Amino acid sequence: MDDAIARPPIHRFMPTPAYRARRIAMDRISRIAMFCAAALSVLITTGIVYVLVSESWGFFTTVPLLDFLTDTQWTPVFANPRFGIWPLLTATLWAAGIALLIAIPLGTVLAIYLSEFARPSVRETVKPCLEMLEAVPTIVYGYFALLVLTPFFQKFIPGLGGFNLLVPGIVLGIMILPYVVSVSEDAMRAVPSSLREGAYALGMSRLQTGLRVIVPGAFSGITAAYVLGMSRAVGETMVLAVAAGQGPNLTLDPREGAATITAYIVQMSLGDLPHGSLAYQSIFAVGLVLFLITLLFNVAGYYLRKRYREVY
Numbered sequence: 001m002d003d004a005i006a007r008p009p010i011h012r013f014m015p016t017p018a019y020r021a022r023r024i025a026m027d028r029i030s031r032i033a034m035f036c037a038a039a040l041s042v043l044i045t046t047g048i049v050y051v052l053v054s055e056s057w058g059f060f061t062t063v064p065l066l067d068f069l070t071d072t073q074w075t076p077v078f079a080n081p082r083f084g085i086w087p088l089l090t091a092t093l094w095a096a097g098i099a100l101l102i103a104i105p106l107g108t109v110l111a112i113y114l115s116e117f118a119r120p121s122v123r124e125t126v127k128p129c130l131e132m133l134e135a136v137p138t139i140v141y142g143y144f145a146l147l148v149l150t151p152f153f154q155k156f157i158p159g160l161g162g163f164n165l166l167v168p169g170i171v172l173g174i175m176i177l178p179y180v181v182s183v184s185e186d187a188m189r190a191v192p193s194s195l196r197e198g199a200y201a202l203g204m205s206r207l208q209t210g211l212r213v214i215v216p217g218a219f220s221g222i223t224a225a226y227v228l229g230m231s232r233a234v235g236e237t238m239v240l241a242v243a244a245g246q247g248p249n250l251t252l253d254p255r256e257g258a259a260t261i262t263a264y265i266v267q268m269s270l271g272d273l274p275h276g277s278l279a280y281q282s283i284f285a286v287g288l289v290l291f292l293i294t295l296l297f298n299v300a301g302y303y304l305r306k307r308y309r310e311v312y
Helices: 002-006 015-061 065-070 086-117 121-133 140-156 166-189 193-201 206-216 219-235 238-243 261-268 280-306
Strands: none
Touching: 002 193, 086 121, 086 206, 086 219, 086 280, 121 166, 121 193, 121 238, 140 166, 140 238, 166 193, 166 206, 166 219, 166 238, 193 206, 206 219, 219 280, 261 280
């Protein structure tokens, strides 16, 4: 009897009709807002694709697609214009390839170190410092490559021009390094500790565990990091526009300067071209090529993630 008196009475909340109506209205508003946000991204992407295709259509009605894909000269503003995509495409792939040769191995090693070897205090210091590199404006990277790194490398690399693809590629690798490290390290940290403990129980060292257990277990996330880095390198503009040169040049020597697709778009978008001219439409044609390259990287990354994804 005393316990029953000491215990406070239990009051159950009974929702009123007005309360239920407000909750239903808020739920519907939230659903509509989230649907609009998702639909907006789809509409923006559709609009971009529409503009690229519609403007490129007028270009390809004048310039045969076969000439566009096989010609080796790009002279859109000459008296006898030539529209071969290979000089721009080769320079773009050179710069992106050099960047990936730096960012992927170094980023993977740093991610393994931060995930498996670094103390928490070191990890909490190094990772934010790497991510701060993302806040540096790309134009700063461009002038750093042109005014600092290029003269420095000219002392050691004979034949390195003032404008070249090598140094901007290296700077691009530094730029995309935080993306590769951050996403890869997050994927490695998501691997269950039971896999690490099992590897240690079998006598593996930390390095063996990281390379043979953690990296395969986080491969889908690491692939996403690589795809993000590739897309970022291919689509970079200001570093290449400043330090790689703006003359279309079909070359296999990264010591020479050459205009990439993004650098050409910047150069030709300064307002000097008549709207609707063939040279103006060529901006959208090369932009469409860049879009397809990025799409190809993302589709390949999607299938790799789907093929090697591990669910824990």
